[in-house]
Amino acid sequence: MTEPRPADRVSRRALLGLLGAGAAGAAVGAAGAAGVAVAATGTIGAAGGGGGASAYPFFGAHQAGITTPAQDRLHFAAFDVSSTLDRTGLIELLTEWTEAAARLTQGLEVAEGGATGGSDYAPPVDTGEALGLPASGLTITFGFGPGLFTDASGADRFGLAARRPAALEPLPRFQGDALQPERSGGDLCIQACADDPQVAVHAIRNLSRIAFGRASLRWSQLGFGRTSSTSTSQTTPRNLFGFKDGTANLKAEDGSLLDEQVWVQASDSPAWLAGGSYLVARRIRMIIENWDRVQLGEQEMLVGRSKGEGAPLSGGTEFSEPDFEATGVADKPLIDTNAHVRLAHHSSNGGARMLRRGYNFVDGNDELGRLDAGLFFLSFQRTPQQFIDVQTSLAADGLNEYLKHVGSAIFAVPGGVREGEFVGQALFA
Amino acid sequence: MTRRALAASAAVTALALALTGCVAKADLASAIPVEITDDGCAVATATASAGAVTFSLANAGSDVNEFEILAEDQLRIVGEKENVTPGQEVEFVAQLAPGTYYTACKFQQVGAPIGLAEFTVTGEASAVSDDEQALADQAVTEYLGYVRSQAAELLPAVEAFAAAYAAGDDETARSLFAATRVPYERIEPTAEAFGDLDPKIDFREVDAVADGLDWTGFHRIEKDLWPPAAGDLNSDGQDALADWAPSTHEERQAFADGLVADVAELHDLVTADDFSVSLDAISNGAIALLDEVAAGKITGEEDWWSGTDLSDFAANVQGAGVAFGAVRTLAESKGDDGEALAAEIDAQFAALEAALSEYGSLESGFVNYAELTDADKKALSDQVNALAEPLSQLTHTVLGVAEPEAR
Numbered sequence: 001m002t003e004p005r006p007a008d009r010v011s012r013r014a015l016l017g018l019l020g021a022g023a024a025g026a027a028v029g030a031a032g033a034a035g036v037a038v039a040a041t042g043t044i045g046a047a048g049g050g051g052g053a054s055a056y057p058f059f060g061a062h063q064a065g066i067t068t069p070a071q072d073r074l075h076f077a078a079f080d081v082s083s084t085l086d087r088t089g090l091i092e093l094l095t096e097w098t099e100a101a102a103r104l105t106q107g108l109e110v111a112e113g114g115a116t117g118g119s120d121y122a123p124p125v126d127t128g129e130a131l132g133l134p135a136s137g138l139t140i141t142f143g144f145g146p147g148l149f150t151d152a153s154g155a156d157r158f159g160l161a162a163r164r165p166a167a168l169e170p171l172p173r174f175q176g177d178a179l180q181p182e183r184s185g186g187d188l189c190i191q192a193c194a195d196d197p198q199v200a201v202h203a204i205r206n207l208s209r210i211a212f213g214r215a216s217l218r219w220s221q222l223g224f225g226r227t228s229s230t231s232t233s234q235t236t237p238r239n240l241f242g243f244k245d246g247t248a249n250l251k252a253e254d255g256s257l258l259d260e261q262v263w264v265q266a267s268d269s270p271a272w273l274a275g276g277s278y279l280v281a282r283r284i285r286m287i288i289e290n291w292d293r294v295q296l297g298e299q300e301m302l303v304g305r306s307k308g309e310g311a312p313l314s315g316g317t318e319f320s321e322p323d324f325e326a327t328g329v330a331d332k333p334l335i336d337t338n339a340h341v342r343l344a345h346h347s348s349n350g351g352a353r354m355l356r357r358g359y360n361f362v363d364g365n366d367e368l369g370r371l372d373a374g375l376f377f378l379s380f381q382r383t384p385q386q387f388i389d390v391q392t393s394l395a396a397d398g399l400n401e402y403l404k405h406v407g408s409a410i411f412a413v414p415g416g417v418r419e420g421e422f423v424g425q426a427l428f429a
Numbered sequence: 430m431t432r433r434a435l436a437a438s439a440a441v442t443a444l445a446l447a448l449t450g451c452v453a454k455a456d457l458a459s460a461i462p463v464e465i466t467d468d469g470c471a472v473a474t475a476t477a478s479a480g481a482v483t484f485s486l487a488n489a490g491s492d493v494n495e496f497e498i499l500a501e502d503q504l505r506i507v508g509e510k511e512n513v514t515p516g517q518e519v520e521f522v523a524q525l526a527p528g529t530y531y532t533a534c535k536f537q538q539v540g541a542p543i544g545l546a547e548f549t550v551t552g553e554a555s556a557v558s559d560d561e562q563a564l565a566d567q568a569v570t571e572y573l574g575y576v577r578s579q580a581a582e583l584l585p586a587v588e589a590f591a592a593a594y595a596a597g598d599d600e601t602a603r604s605l606f607a608a609t610r611v612p613y614e615r616i617e618p619t620a621e622a623f624g625d626l627d628p629k630i631d632f633r634e635v636d637a638v639a640d641g642l643d644w645t646g647f648h649r650i651e652k653d654l655w656p657p658a659a660g661d662l663n664s665d666g667q668d669a670l671a672d673w674a675p676s677t678h679e680e681r682q683a684f685a686d687g688l689v690a691d692v693a694e695l696h697d698l699v700t701a702d703d704f705s706v707s708l709d710a711i712s713n714g715a716i717a718l719l720d721e722v723a724a725g726k727i728t729g730e731e732d733w734w735s736g737t738d739l740s741d742f743a744a745n746v747q748g749a750g751v752a753f754g755a756v757r758t759l760a761e762s763k764g765d766d767g768e769a770l771a772a773e774i775d776a777q778f779a780a781l782e783a784a785l786s787e788y789g790s791l792e793s794g795f796v797n798y799a800e801l802t803d804a805d806k807k808a809l810s811d812q813v814n815a816l817a818e819p820l821s822q823l824t825h826t827v828l829g830v831a832e833p834e835a836r
Binding site: 082084119120121122123209212213214216 | 522709777780807810811812814815816817818821822824825826828
C-alpha cells in the first residue's frame with residue numbers, strides 16, 4: 001500500500017478548484033452568527049439557495065440536528081475509515097465534509113456550480129438530485145465512534161487513543177439484543193435530517209462520495225415519520241405501534257435540563273467534547289404483524305398510555321405527569337408495573353433522561369413476508385450511562401415481546417463548529 | 430462485457446477530438462438544428478466555426494436513428510450520437526477542427542448512411558503547443574502500440590484455447606481460460622468500440638438472451654467447461670439448465686472457430702494502418718475499464734462458472750494503468766492540479782494492485798472468486814471507488830479543458 005505523502009494529498013474539491021478556501025463560510029456567514037440561538041429560535045430564513053424554506057445554521061455552539069425541531073425524514077450513515085488513512089488524511093476528510101455540509105444545509109450544491117456548471121469532460125462534483133429543492137430544514141450532524149480512537153486490533157491509527165472519552169465504549173449486551181455486526185458500530189457517523197427525503201439522501205450520497213478512498217459506508221438507514229418531538233412547538237408523532245412517542249422527551253425549550261442531561265459540559269472529561277453529546281443509534285425491529293393482533297386494552301397496558309390521546313393510564317391528558325402510585329380495582333396500579341412508560345420514565349432511572357430523535361423505518365419485507373419495519377432509535381445524552389440505565393430498566397418491558405434490537409452503535413458527537421474550523425477540530429488540537 | 434458497457438461504447442468513439450488546448454462549453458444558443466427522418470437527415474447549416482460544434486438533434490421518424498459526422502473520406506467516423514429515439518430532441522457536441530466533413534443519419538442504426546451532406550468547418554485550429562502536441566502524439570503512439578501488442582498476444586492464445594476446447598480436452602482448456610482472457614480484458618474498451626465484435630466474443634449468457642443474440646464466445650465455452658449441476662442458477666437467478674445443453678462436438682467446433690475468427694478480425698482491425706485512437710478514448714478507456722470492474726467483476730457476474738473474475742479484474746486494472754500511463758505526462762503538464770491528480774491516481778493504483786495481490790497474481794493465478802467473503806469484496810470495492818473517483822477526472826485534465834469560471 002502506498003501512503004500518499006501529505007504534500008501529494010490534495011483535497012478533491014481543491015483539485016477541481018471549485019471551492020475556494022472560505023467560500024463555504026462566506027455563503028453562510030450571516031446564518032452562522034445566529035447559530036447559538038438556533039435551539040431556542042427554531043428556523044431562520046434561508047441563506048443563499050434556500051428558496052424561502054427552512055434553513056438552519058450549520059455553525060454554532062452545538063451541532064445542529066440535536067435540539068433542532070425534529071424533521072420528518074432521516075438518512076443516517078455509519079462509516080469505516082480506510083486502513084490507508086492517516087491523521088492528516090482524516091483531518092482533510094473532516095475539513096471537506098465540514099465545507100460541504102455548511103453549503104448543503106443552506107440548500108446549496110456541494111460546491112458552487114457543482115451539478116451542472118463544471119467541465120463537460122468531467123463528472124459533476126454535485127450529484128444534482130437536489131437541484132431546485134430548498135434546504136428543507138436539512139441538518140448534518142457528525143459523530144466519532146470508538147474505532148476512530150482505537151481500532152479492533154487495539155491500534156492507535158490517528159494518534160487519538162489518549163483522547164478517547166472513557167465512556168465511549170461499545171454498549172453492553174441488553175435483553176432483546178439480536179445484533180447484526182453489519183448493522184452495528186462504525187468509526188464515523190453522519191445524521192442527515194430534512195423535511196424532504198431527497199434532500200437528506202442527497203447529503204449522505206455526496207458526503208459518501210467525498211469520502212471514497214478514505215471512509216466507506218458500513219451501514220445506513222433511511223427513516224420516515226419522526227417518532228419524537230424535540231420542541232414544544234411540535235405535535236407528538238406516532239411510532240409504528242400506532243402510539244404517540246416522545247411525549248416526555250427532552251425538548252429544545254428545556255434550557256438547563258439540556259445542560260444537565262444532553263450536553264457534555266466543560267467540567268466533564270474530555271474537554272474536547274464540551275458542547276457535544278453522546279449519540280446512541282439502535283435499529284429496533286418491530287414484529288408489527290404480531291403487535292397488530294394484540295387487543296387494544298393490552299396494547300395500552302403494555303405502553304402505559306391511551307392509544308388515542310396518549311394520556312397516561314393514571315389519568316389526565318397527554319402531557320399530564322404519569323402517577324405511578326395510582327391504583328384502581330383491587331389495588332392494582334393503573335400503570336402496570338411492566339408498562340413501558342413506567343420503566344422508561346426518569347423517576348425509575350435515577351433521573352436519567354435522554355433527548356430522543358428516532359424515526360420509523362420500513363425496509364421492504366423479510367423472507368417470511370413480514371414488513372421489515374421498526375424504530376430507528378436515536379438518542380442524545382450527556383453520558384452513555386443514561387441510555388444504559390434506561391435500557392437496562394427496560395429488560396422487563398412488556399413490549400419486548402414485539403421488539404428485536406438488530407443494530408447498535410455509539411458515537412461521541414463533538415460540539416458545534418465555528419466558521420473556519422472543521423467539525424471536531426478540538427479533538428486534534 | 431456488460432450491456433452497460435456496450436451502450437457506453439458509443440461514448441468512446443463519440444468524440445474523436447482533434448486535440449484542442451481549450452474547449453469552451455457548448456453554446457446552446459448557436460446549436461445547429463438537425464431534422465432526422467427515416468429517409469432524411471436535414472442539417473440546417475452546412476458550415477460551422479472550428480471548436481465545439483453543437484447539433485440539436487430531433488428525430489421526427491418512426492424508429493431509432495443515429496447521427497454521424499464522417500471525415501472527408503466518408504468512411505472514418507469522427508463523431509456520432511447513437512440511440513436517438515422517435516420524438517426525442519437531444520444535444521450533441523462534436524469537437525471539430527477546420528476541414529471538410531460529411532453529416533449523415535442511420536435509420537435503425539444499420540446499413541448505409543442516409544442523407545449524406547457535406548459540412549465545412551472554418552477557422553483556425555485551436556492552438557496546441559508543440560510540446561503538448563508532441564505529448565499527445567506520444568500518448569497515442571504508446572497506447573496504439575499497447576493495443577496492437579495485446580491483440581497480437583491474444584490471437585495465438587485463443588487459438589490454443591479454442592483447439593483444446595474443440596478437441597474435448599477440457600482440462601487443458603480450463604487451465605488456459607483465465608490467462609487467455611487477460612490480453613482481451615486489458616484492451617476491452619477498444620474492442621467494444623467495434624460495435625458487434627465484443628458481444629460475439631465476450632457476452633455473458635444473460636446479456637445475450639436479453640439482447641436476442643446468439644450466445645457465442647468465451648462465456649459460452651466457459652459454461653461447457655464448468656457445466657452447471659441440476660439446481661444451479663444463472664447470475665440472474667434463472668435455472669442454469671433452462672434453454673441450455675452441453676455443446677455437441679460439432680457445436681464446440683463452431684464456437685471455437687467463431688471465437689478464433691472474431692479475435693482474428695479484432696486483430697486485423699487494430700493492426701490496420703488507418704486504425705488509431707484519440708486522446709480522450711485513451712483516458713476514457715481507463716475509466717471504462719474501472720467501470721467494468723465495478724459493474725461486473727466486483728459482483729462476480731463476469732466469470733460466473735469458472736470463478737476467474739479476479740484475473741479479469743487484474744487485467745482490467747492493468748489495462749487502465751497502461752492507458753493512464755500513456756497520458757500521465759500530458760496530465761502532469763497541466764500544472765499543479767494535473768500533477769496532484771496524477772500522484773493521487775498513482776497512489777490509488779498501487780493500493781488497488783496491493784489489495785489484489787493478496788489473492789494471487791496474473792502469473793500464478795488467483796483464488797476462485799467464490800472464496801472471497803463479502804468483507805473481502807467490500808474492501809476491493811472500496812479501493813476501486815478510491816481509484817475511480819480521481820480517475821474520472823482524467824479526461825477533463827488531459828484535454829486541458831478550461832474551467833467555466835476563473836479560478
